[in-house]
Amino acid sequence: MSAAAVFRGLRPSPELLLLGLLLLPAVVAVTRASPEESDGDLSCVCVKTSSSRIHLKRITSLEVIKAGPHCAVPQLIATLKNGSKICLDRQVPLYKKIIKKLLES
Amino acid sequence: MVSATRSLLCAALPVLATSRQATGAPVANELRCQCLQTVAGIHFKNIQSLKVMPPGPHCTQTEVIATLKNGREACLDPEAPMVQKIVQKMLKGVPK
Numbered sequence A: 001m002s003a004a005a006v007f008r009g010l011r012p013s014p015e016l017l018l019l020g021l022l023l024l025p026a027v028v029a030v031t032r033a034s035p036e037e038s039d040g041d042l043s044c045v046c047v048k049t050s051s052s053r054i055h056l057k058r059i060t061s062l063e064v065i066k067a068g069p070h071c072a073v074p075q076l077i078a079t080l081k082n083g084s085k086i087c088l089d090r091q092v093p094l095y096k097k098i099i100k101k102l103l104e105s
Numbered sequence B: 001m002v003s004a005t006r007s008l009l010c011a012a013l014p015v016l017a018t019s020r021q022a023t024g025a026p027v028a029n030e031l032r033c034q035c036l037q038t039v040a041g042i043h044f045k046n047i048q049s050l051k052v053m054p055p056g057p058h059c060t061q062t063e064v065i066a067t068l069k070n071g072r073e074a075c076l077d078p079e080a081p082m083v084q085k086i087v088q089k090m091l092k093g094v095p096k
Helices: A014-033 A093-104 B002-019 B081-092
Strands: A059-065 A075-080 A085-088 B047-053 B063-068 B073-076
Touching: A059 A093, A059 B081, A093 B047, A093 B081, B047 B081
Parallel strands: none
Antiparallel strands: A059 A075, A059 B047, A075 A085, B047 B063, B063 B073
């Protein structure tokens, strides 16, 4: 199928719809695990945390935000080398080890 | 060599003096080390957040920058045992 045929008319082809549906869960997952940029100082930055495995080498910085009036729980945010930010579950022992390793490096 | 180093330091000193207080304050530049000096004696209750940066191309040493409740930033010594304790305490969600 040529590109012209794909974009002919307004009706998307079944292939494009399928592609969109496949990508949707990934987009949602990424969005939820990422800290919100706006209202960062007035409420919790992290809406949802990730427990996935992250290698130390991928981390550019690690930020710990203390619980306070703005947010009832402590927050752990990792900035990766590709520029993305991930909220980490502070209960995961792996992340505690990562912090300890960072301080010792 | 010594005199060249000295003159270089003398040239750099006014820049440091005018930019901001150098003691323990991070320099706002992501392309090099942000911590020129580290301070001690920062109390846990005054800290709002802590940022740990591992060594990289921009800086050969680990840097720990604390954001205080009054908005100021302070560089902490990553090797100080107190820093480890502060991090653990923050993660536990100990109030105040």
